[in-house]
Structure formats: C-alpha cells, structure tokens
Amino acid sequence: MGHVISIVNMKGGVGKTTVTVNLATCLAKDRAMRVLIVDLDTQINATLSLMPPLNFAQLRKEKRTLKQLVNQTIQPNPQSHFSIHDIIQRNICNVNGLDLLPGNIELYNDFLLAVLLYSKTNSSQQDFERNWNSLENSLIRTILQPVISSYDWIFLDFPPGDNLLTRSGLIASHFYLIPTKPEPLSVVGMGILEGHIKKLKHYDRTKIELFGIVFSSLGHATRMATKIKNRVSADFGEDKIFTTEIPTNVAVAKAVDQFQPVVLTEPTSTGARAFTELTREFVQRFSKAVGASPFKNS
Incomplete structure (x- = not known):
C-alpha cells in the first residue's frame, strides 16, 4: 500500500510545486521508487512543470485530466469506460517510475461542486450537508483507490487556500509536508x-x-x-524542521520554462543538489518514523 502525502501551505508562492516535482523525481530517479504526482491546483503548475503546454492542451482536449475523474465520481456514468489508468501519464519526463495525474484549469471550485450535488438530489439542506461531508471524506480516496497499491508514494500538490478538494486530499493523506519561507505571511498560512x-x-x-x-x-x-525559523521550531518541534533548505537559485526558475524539474535540467546546480539532499533526508526521516525503510538503494 502506497503512502499519500499532501504538499500543502495555505499561502501561495512558498515553493509547494517546486518541492513536489523535484522530490518526487529524485525518489523515482535515484531511489527506484514508484511515485505518482496528483495536481489538485487549477493553476496546473505541477502539470506544466512536467510537460509542455501543447501536451497538456491535447490531454485536456481528449478529456484525460483529473476533472473527468472528479466528474465521474460525483456523477457516475455507466456508459463511460475510462478509468484513472487511462488518465495517468506514465514515466513522465522519461523518468521510470514517475507518473502524473494531470490537473485542469477548469477543475471544480466549491460553488460548482455544490451545484453538481444539488443537481443530483432533491433533498433537504440537512441532506445536502450530509452529502457534502460524505463527498469531502471520499472524493480523493475514491479516485486514488484503484492505483494506491501500485505506488510507493502519492504526492498531492495543492492550491493555496481552503476548498473541498483540499480538505478531501488531506483526509485521504497519511502525511503532510509544509514548504514555507521564513516570512510572516508564509507562517500565517501554516497556522491556518x-x-x-x-x-x-x-x-x-x-x-x-x-x-x-x-x-x-x-x-x-x-x-x-x-x-521566524526559531518560532516555527518552537511551535512545531525542532525534530519537524528539515535541516535541508531550498536556496534561491536561477537554475530552478529556468527549469520551469523547460517544463522539467531542475534535478533533470541542471542536476549539478545548487538548487538540484539541495533537492538531492532533501530526498536523502526525506528517506531517513521516513525510515526513522516507521522503523524500517521501504526504499530501494537507500
């Protein structure tokens, strides 16, 4: 059974997607792990960090994105024969074991999800709230259930802010990892x-x-x-703070324009080396947490 981890902070611009795609890539490339990245953000930053816009446009045209799985879960269509297996992009960026469940710029917000739920029931407000809570509890779990045993790790890349997809992703996760910056607004996002x-x-x-x-x-x-770092350490515990920090690095920014993680585009850069070290620490921490490492080549 794979481990689901949310990469999340209620504040945007703190490096969530950069951490997600580079850490996942290192686990697949250097540790021979099976890793799935799930893009829950309508800005589709994770998707476009792993494929060019033209490739994404084709997937969107073919209706092979997360949106179709959300729709199928809320409004099942017996005549539809596609599944999550048809939508996952395998060995993305030519990295064996690194897969992507693409996001969609038209992914449902809470208002559209509410409309969908109301359209399928003629029930009372109380019943609607019950259905809403049930959807939060089950949506992401239901989507991932057919493939969770196929992966060592499933990384959920979140948008900033709070919505049903965020809550459903957190409910489906075993762990959460918080990328942040040592600045006041980022720490406020952590508190929220x-x-x-x-x-x-x-x-x-x-x-x-x-x-x-x-x-x-x-x-x-x-x-x-x-x-701020000292305050976060005091609030959460020093043992929860990764010693590896991600530096400001031009190569990381350039990699975004190449639609690949920096660990692939410039593996000897300062940024890439930091992610390699972050991966090593990630493996160590997980091994310590569970008492035995599931990782190969560790």
Missing part, C-alpha cells in the same frame, strides 16, 4: 493550515500526521528570518 487539520482530526475525519517543514531561503539572511 494547522487550524483546518485540527478541526478535521477533532471530528475523526483523518489521522494525517505532520511529516515535516521545509524552508526555502530568501536569498539573504535577515534577523526576521532567523526569528
């Missing part, structure tokens, strides 16, 4: 996230556990950054 997870746990809707916190550097040391 912790509040949402605490609420989900209070109602026994998830057993998700914090895997760790990864800092991206601001490119220069400041007194404020040091103060």
